[in-house]
Amino acid sequence: MRSLVRSLFDAQSDELPYLIHRQETVARGELQDRVARQAALFAGYGIGTGSTVGLRTPPSFTQVEVLLALWRLGAQVLLFDFRLKPAEVAALCATCRPQFMVSAGTNVQATFGFRSEYEVVTERRAGGRAAGTDHRLVQFSSGSTGQPKVIGRTARSLAAEVDRFTRIPGMPGAGDRLLLLSSTAHSFGLIAGLLHSLAAGVCVVFAPRISARDILRTAVEHRITALFGVPMHYELLAAAVDAPALPELRVAVSGGELMPPQVAARFAERYGLAVGESYGTTETGVVAMDACGTLRPSVGPAAPGVVVREHRGELDVALDESPYLFESGGTQYADGWLHTRDRATVDGSGTVLVHGRADCLVVIGGLKVDLLEVENVLREHPAVEQAVLVHEEVTEAYVTTAAGAVRPTAEELLRWCRARLADYKLPRVIRVLESLPRTSNGKLLRQAAALRSAG
Template sequence: MASHALLPSSHVDTFVRAQLPPSAQWPAFIFDRPELAYPEHLNVTSELVDVHVAQGHGARPALHGHKGTEAFTWCYAELQQHVDRIAHVLTQDMGLVAGNRLLLRGGNTPMMAACFFAGLKAGLVMVPTMPLLRAAELYQVIDKANITAALCVDHLAEELNYCGDPAHPHHAPTLKQVLHFGRDDGTGLEALMRAHTTSFKAHPTSRDDACLIAFTSGTTGSPKGTVHFHRDVMAMCDLFPRHILHMTPDDVVCGTPPIAFTFGLGGLLAFPLRYGASTVLLEKHTPETLLKTIARYRVTQCYTAPTFYRQMATLAHSVDLSSLRHPVSAGEALPDATRQLWKEKTGIEITDGIGGTEMIHIYISSAGTQVRAGSIGQVVPGYAARIVDDDMQPVPPGTPGRLAVRGPTGCRYLDDARQNNYVKDGWNLPGDTFSMDQDGYFYYVARNDDMIISAGYNIAGPEVESALLQHPAVAECGVVGVPDDERGQIVMAYVALKPEYTADAEMVETLQNFVKQSIAPFKYPRRIQFIPALPRTETGKLQRFRLRQLATQA
């Protein structure tokens, strides 16, 4: 076990370290593997970008992107050049100093990636934000993280501009500088970059210096800022992709999660660059364009949520997926029906995983021949996990309980009382109900707050969803518990049908009978409401709290 004593900070602005929770509220951190033995001075950009150029691999492709209809590729040397020029702008033109927080607003593009790495190289603490956030949400982030400066792609400027407007209700007075990039006329950040042609020496950050504040993605309302150090980003790169994905410089990666979300930051940016591989960064994807991207770039790893795999499965016959080794699923539970449909249509096993913003990335997963039916997988090397009861005592194999996990990464909320809810007795509690078998395979049951108790029966919403998804009429569905005078709660399903099916009373009865025949009859949805589409976060997660709100309004 490592103590909570931190190395001295290189930051001039010490706001973030001062806002960390008291050390007694931290989880235990474990650094017992040789790949986690990082030097005292550690800078993520040096390790993910500069090292490849220094080793003579500067000509290798790093980032593939599109400008309009034109495709382009930056090699590692070109990426380094962009990063260094932006770092000069940040420190010289904008006057930012190590430890300042820098908000990033943009989609998945090479320029967004370069801005992220430039900030880290300059010793800043990066706060990437989802492209779809509005002024009210951006205000919360700016206020919580005491942000003074931002880099923003031009076409997403409007909502952030409101935060800089003293007359607007979501004015954020700390935000003093906003620099735009991606303007058609070449002004803004790009114009300032042209004046800087020299290399940029990485700030000598400590491995214990904060480099990222990742805000949770909004499945439960008020976002929390999770603080990660340079060593945390490196640990995420050196465990899951190394031991489960077996990444090499020949890998090519693509996917849908925003790089403002740690699932995307790791999978689409940090992982490939750690291994000298390349990544395809596109701002928007449909199931069709994601499949075409896999075929065009001979992609070996794809990252997206279960919903996309379900939609892509029916289209997969039309494209060449022979290069794809790891279709990685995370963000929400993977229904077994989706896993089987994908495998039936493609012949490829999905690599399922559970991670989280607080833990930075995936800590339980299995791939290929290690996959076991119905299980997410085993603990990723470097982590430890167990199933505990309400008193934090381990429960017997096969018994549902609370998932507890610890390893080299863990929860440190930025000035948030909810730290005590997430960490207990040195363990991180992600809020999930799981069971574990005797072989150490973990089985997802539900989010703790998605357990429905109806007439004394415990019913897991995701299990009912999995049953419904096996019916050919169901495109997607979400299941929640709603109050009921007689039973305490009843199971209610929100269902989006495929276009060729009719939403009527007969379909309700058909689906109810189908569930009764698939799983224990007491679990069937007593109420079904048809809706055009389910409410999801920008990262593809189902927002069950919005379904509960709908249910109370019905």
């Protein structure tokens, strides 16, 4: 891992700006000095090769320098999303048993928006155990259902993914200014956003808050040329009132979950730029990508070096070894293949078309129903902004209203669906909410209990 960190810094000039927030800029050379100072402090606690360290800090310059410092020492870093509640972190730590926990010294639950720096508190944890594998990044799956899986990435795996991003057409390069909205605690924001940018000489810019106003003001002020986010961010920007032109924006990519076609169309109409799509998993990193958005609704060709197959209607990705730690993967990895459990087709040219989660297919009265199909029909209603369906004993639909639209009734939405769907596909329950619950990295939550409580 030390060699990866060194190679990321050595790839470009120390004088190039790397991180920007408001009027504060950190050049690559300055960041390297900060990383060295943090590494010296952590070494004083006894952190070194094979130490297991939980890292829980909000998005910040501090998060970047601490992560790189721990990797420079050869530690295995367990990367926690700072939005996780203490009970969730405690449950994960009970499984992983990190020897140290590094966290922000302020109340992270009260944090609102991006801050450049945080005081760092390092705690030695009783009963912690050293790394038993050569994984240097440990993440937790952010799936919409079920218990999180514990996923390990080696230095070799991370280096290979950074290299893949450098070879994908349309990716930001030296001199680009990337507005990074994707979570830096999750794979796309961390690897495509931070690590690839460090290797490629891209300047990473952060908005002070995730609101259309702050995002657009930041984009104009820093003459943004690239934008990475999740569908939620593009929904915000597409609905912005009096949005300025962004003439220097040349690439916008959505990751994390598939973007609804209506959102992509509204963004393209508003800003004159097609939104690209990056598809991947925490286990594999990037799988397929179309940075320029020319192949929508296809995700794009498999990323360089990635081998995929269509197997029983689902997408598999070749991996040399299981990425799961503590036997948390169940049957999702077998015989050299990671079963994504996403329904997909791969055409003769290798282009991947993802149709949605396999668990979005339910059987009602002996007939298969694609919940995503029903969601898309609901989204086509002029008053609906977003929709989520779940199915337990019956199919339930939860929707939110588009900005400025008159709130529709459940009866009106049912009539809309009945005119467009076979009767067996109709949701039995429709509820209109102020907002839909999401996972910690912005994905819509598809858990019936959480959706019911939100109502």
